[in-house]
Amino acid sequence: MKKIAVAIQKGGVGKTTMSLSLAAELALQGKKVLLIDADPQGNSTGTLLESFDHDLAEALYGDVTIDQVISATTVENLFVIPTNSIDRKGSRSLKTYRSSEAQKEPYIFVDLCDEVEKLGFEYCIFDTSPAFDAFEEDIMTASDEVVVVIKADAYSQDGLQIFKDNLDSYKKRRRVQNPKFETIVLNEINRSIKLTDIISEGLNAGDFNVVYVPVDQDFKYATIERQTIQQRGGKKETLDALKKLADLIK
Template sequence: MGKIIAIANQKGGVGKTTTSVNLAASLGVLEKKVLLIDVDPQANATSGLGIDVDAVEVGSYQVLEHTKSAKEAIVSSNAPNVDVIPAHIDLVAIEIELVDKEEREYMLKKALQDIKNDYDYVIMDCAPSLGLLTLNALTAADSVIIPIQCEYFALEGLGKLLNTVKSVQKIHNENLDIEGMLLTMFDSRLRLSNQVVEEVQKHFSDMVFDTIIQRNVRLSEAPSYGESIINYDVSSRGAANYLNLAKEIIKKNL
């Protein structure tokens, strides 16, 4: 049985795409079969694994519209054991186009039925909003990872996201679980970073991953080469962090 994990936070710049790409690549290196679905019109997860966004003809837009099957949208990536359903800027239009559709929140869930069990993990990179795209991802998911950056406004908006998760659980997907909260962009030299970690761990104890993603130059460089951190520099601290996260998730789901 494949497990579908959405990576969501309506705040931009918290490390959602970095986490989606590098967690998928780390799980792949640990010999899990992974599908990464890009559900963000910015399509950064697509380009982050070496896929030319402009050349995408079938992607998450067509899958959500049900004009193509998920199987038809899958392409290989440059990361071992990782396939991708890419995104394209045309995904921006989907919220308007789905608005009149019946059961519009379930379009992605229905589309993934056929392929869910072909993979050990399906990772979805969500858009930085709580609109219909993210709602589709949360309705299709078994669980959600919430990246939280170790910065001043980290906890702002978290309540809103948790309320969205609760209402999705109540209305669309009672089995949606919180896989965990992931602290990202941690800088041990900053008192603020340490305070945020303490604060999050105090409030959400069991829900927080043990792994903390540290600020790492190699991690920020990798996307510009269209590679995951595992391909780009496996000896970097960023690669070690994401491999630890992948191991933690595998262990949790045994």
């Protein structure tokens, strides 16, 4: 089973959008895919499910088994471990786990992924928080590869540099090689703005695979309608970019 974290410490750049879209693309291609909503905001859960019985935090605390926490979605082959966006007061929520327990259990997601693999999943995608703390490090520890999403704006280079520094420091400290970092999604590009070309030149010079995703309002409509972009339909350029992304991480 291949494990991919979609990450960057910057908020609102499209991590959830790309996690969902990548997971849905692989599922459409017949792969059995699990999306883990590892962000207390629970955004990918909100798009995929109207309701659910158990969530990721319960699995991490060991209150439920892995098969109890995996929910089917309206997309064939696509399953999700949901996260409750509303913090249940006094309960063992993901927010609580993230801040109080994550540091103590660096291999929690390695163990969880082992259980997931036994259920026949071929891909596991993590949608992560806009942060790089102990909890995100635990996700990195379980991941083969990280896909970074940046927006084509003036701050993207800084955000990318901070991420690289965080990842390097994590790898050095833990003396690990993984996750590999080869793929960047340059999101919300607008070819009529020269900045896009400048940013993309800079990225290519860094030897990354770059996937260009255009500004596409269909992403927003899809979210409102609780659909994936493939279910709703988007620009051809968008759908082609998602196919390319899936090919790169396969």
